[in-house]
Amino acid sequence: MSPTTETLTAERILEATEEVLRRHGPAKATVVDVARALGVSHGSVYRHFRTKAALREAVTKRWLDRMFETLAGITADESRAPETRLRDWLAALFEAKRRKAGDDPELFATYMVLTREAGEVVGEHLADLTGQLTRIIEAGVASGDFTAPDPRTTAGAVFHATGRFHDPGYHRVWERPGAQEDFTALVDLLLRGLRGTV
Numbered sequence: 001m002s003p004t005t006e007t008l009t010a011e012r013i014l015e016a017t018e019e020v021l022r023r024h025g026p027a028k029a030t031v032v033d034v035a036r037a038l039g040v041s042h043g044s045v046y047r048h049f050r051t052k053a054a055l056r057e058a059v060t061k062r063w064l065d066r067m068f069e070t071l072a073g074i075t076a077d078e079s080r081a082p083e084t085r086l087r088d089w090l091a092a093l094f095e096a097k098r099r100k101a102g103d104d105p106e107l108f109a110t111y112m113v114l115t116r117e118a119g120e121v122v123g124e125h126l127a128d129l130t131g132q133l134t135r136i137i138e139a140g141v142a143s144g145d146f147t148a149p150d151p152r153t154t155a156g157a158v159f160h161a162t163g164r165f166h167d168p169g170y171h172r173v174w175e176r177p178g179a180q181e182d183f184t185a186l187v188d189l190l191l192r193g194l195r196g197t198v
Helices: 010-024 030-039 040-050 053-075 083-101 106-115 119-143 151-161 168-173 179-195
Strands: none
Touching: 010 040, 010 053, 010 106, 030 040, 030 053, 053 083, 053 106, 053 119, 053 151, 083 106, 083 119, 083 151, 083 168, 083 179, 106 119, 106 168, 119 151
16 A cells, blocks of 8 residues: 555654654754655645644654653552562663664654753653652552652652653763663662661
């Protein structure tokens, strides 16, 4: 089936946009390029996304949401102790960011530009992530494993303390020798603090 005979969906447009961004970068990629890749008119793309900014914001949200789904599964897994969930959640976040930066550096660089543009989308994403951390910490407080008078504030502190291992601005240090050991040492320290055993 040729691109012009397939049903044009928002998902197909986002997939094509991602490929166009990978190929041309955010400065040169246009809606016309996306339409050309799909074999449709640029007006067809605009029927799904009213502006170029809306399209770029949607592709950024899609990229961020992929990571959120994996972390949501860890958050919800009540069969594991809160400490294990917290450790696994932080490790999954670090690994996902490191993998994105290492496996597809062109697209990662593009998303660094797009996330600077999509402030509201990024803000929602960060709120979702700290919300997940809050639920894990609340579970730890409820079980008596953690001491945290305000789980939401504590979740924010944990998120910011580990920023070097998930903030894209630090991507160059993620592959340095010792990065994994530094990450493990930091998480160990944070967990001792949450247990009240520092």
